[in-house]
Amino acid sequence: MKRKILSLLFAAALALPMSAAVKNGDDAPAFTLTTMKGKEVSLSDYEGKTVVLEWVNPGCPFVRKFYDKGHMGKFQEKAAEMGVVWLAVNSTSPGHRDYLTPKESRKWAKEHGFAAKWLMDPDGTVGKAYGAKTTPHMYIINPDGKVVYQGAIDSIRDASPASIGEATNYVMEALTAMEKGEDIPDARTRPYGCSVKYRS
Secondary structure, X not given: OHHHHHHHHXXXXXXXXXXXXXXXXXXXXXXXXXXXXXOEEEHHHHOOOOEEEEEOOOOXXXXXXXXXXXXXXXXXXXXXXXXXXXXXXXXOOOOOOOOOOHHHHHHHHHXXXXXXXXXXXXXXXXXXXXXXXXXXXXXXXXXXXXXEEEEOOEOOOOOOHHHHHHOOEHHHHHHHHHHOOOOOOOOEOOOOOEEOOOOO
């Protein structure tokens, strides 16, 4: 049954269109959200820095793929070493069974090696502004405030942690290219994962 559910989730993710609310080269939509502890964080706080946005939902097996073994925390730490700000945005509606309260979010983050800022977007305004469709769905904003990458975190579109080491990590690939002053090899890819659980 579990395998069947994962197959259905994967099929749904593959069916998602490539259209996006923002295009690469566009100014990143401004926002102010609150952390799990209620502190306000604005994108403008990181003016002049490279910023990664990651849409997250712990109820999604594609998200757990990267967190259950601590992989995503290591990516976040590596990005921090490069001077990159990593913000995880949870746009799950409070009415959905996957919704976590700030207290529950803090507990989950602590248990899963979370090394980024977790921002609450319960009404989905920021997710919809960016066109985030899946968890995870990744965006990179350059120091000039432009969106320069959007799409999947990596190239193997399954929910198994075993595939992470074999995949091309598009986000880390892009950050490395940016650090070297090179063009991003894969600047836009098709995201995969569970649909973002927006408020209907």
